[in-house]
Amino acid sequence: MIDPAYRAAPADALRIEPLGELTAIFDRRSMQTHLVVPPVPEMLAAMAEDACDAAALAVRLAERFDLSVEGDARAVVAARLRELAAMGLVAPT
Amino acid sequence: MRHDTRIAVGPVQFRIGSDWARPIAALNRLYASYPQDPERPADATVRLFAARPWRRWLRPSVQIGGDFTVPDALPLPLAMGLLAAEMGMNLQVALGWRRHLLLHASAVEKDGRAVILSGVSGSGKSTLAALLGETGWRLMSDEFTLIAPDSGDALAFPRAVSLKNEAIAEMAARVDPARLGPLLAGTPKGDIRHLIPRPDAIAAMHDPARPALILFPRFGGAAAAVEPMGEGEAFVRLTEASTNYTALGEAGFAALTRLVRETPAFALSYPDSATGLALVDRLWAEAGR
Secondary structure (H helix, E strand, O other): OOOOOEEEOOHHHEEEEEEOOEEEEEEOOOOEEEEEOOOHHHHHHHHOOOEEOHHHHHHHHHHHOOOOOOOOHHHHHHHHHHHHHHHOOEEEO | OOEEEEEEEOOEEEEEEEOOHHHHHHHHHHOOOOOOOOOOOOOEEEEEEEOOHHHHOOOOEEEEEEOOOOOOOOOEEHHHHHHHHHHHHHHHHHHHOOOOEEEEEEEEEEOOEEEEEEOOOOOOHHHHHHHHHOOOOEEEEOOEEEEOOOOOOEEOEOOOEEEEOHHHHHHHOOOOHHHEOOOEEEEOOEEEEEEOOOHHHHHOOOOOEEEEEEEEEEEOOOOOEEEEEOHHHHHHHHHHHEOOHHHHOHHHHHHHHHHHHHOOEEEEEEOOHHHHHHHHHHHHHHHOO
């Protein structure tokens, strides 16, 4: 299966506030509040301004957190990206 | 309208109009000691009116109206006109207020610091706040606590406390009868009797307080229990307890994230009022360390 590439929301569109185990994200465009758990905040941070697909993002996350890209990392990232797209926090390119 | 009055509760100036004299007279008695400023324009308007002209006299029933209304709200009998007025005042604030983040919560203050008690109806937050208000705390609010988006301070909204059912006898045994309103028996919310806050609480109603504790009380259970609550859960619960969080947009988000970050939160359950008061005092003492 080919994963689509996604682009994160522009940095100034989101206000991201860690609140203990949860992270609250306010989307200035939709005025909606989203509550997310790891690895979603880490994914948004790793995507930055670039478009990337699940495989590339899994590699980036592995580098940042010193993990090995094995098993179903790509599939997990792909599933989270689809959820983020449904919330409007990333958009397919 | 035929009869009307103005009442200031905290930062909100109400104008209440009525087809009947009785609800206005009852309000004027409850709020007689509140500071008045007749020149100030009203922030919120409540209208108590007869749904049909003959309903002013024939089985009179009070429809609640104002800037904001709830569709299909059932009218109340005229004997419950005071309850209708209070419901109308709450409704206008809950749906219309935009200057502060509005939490459905009671609050009390000591030494410039506030304890905020948030919970659904029946959680006992009003009774706890009313009891604390008689034992060395300033009652700030029994229903709505306002959070200022710029400073993060809690602002008081000391309406007359709406005592329900068992709380009526509990408070009547402790306070001067002159501070109690008429008994409204058999309302849709059970028996209700209003308690006028202490004069010092009314005099200080414009004084803000720094939030120091957020408590989520729950009345019931066999034993007392206290659970620390994380910032995330407190945030979620308070968004649910706010009637205007969504309407405030980013200002509401910023005010609420700041509140839960800076203020320790606890869930507490308590089997009786004395235990509830002791828990609040214990958590207060620990928070002050």
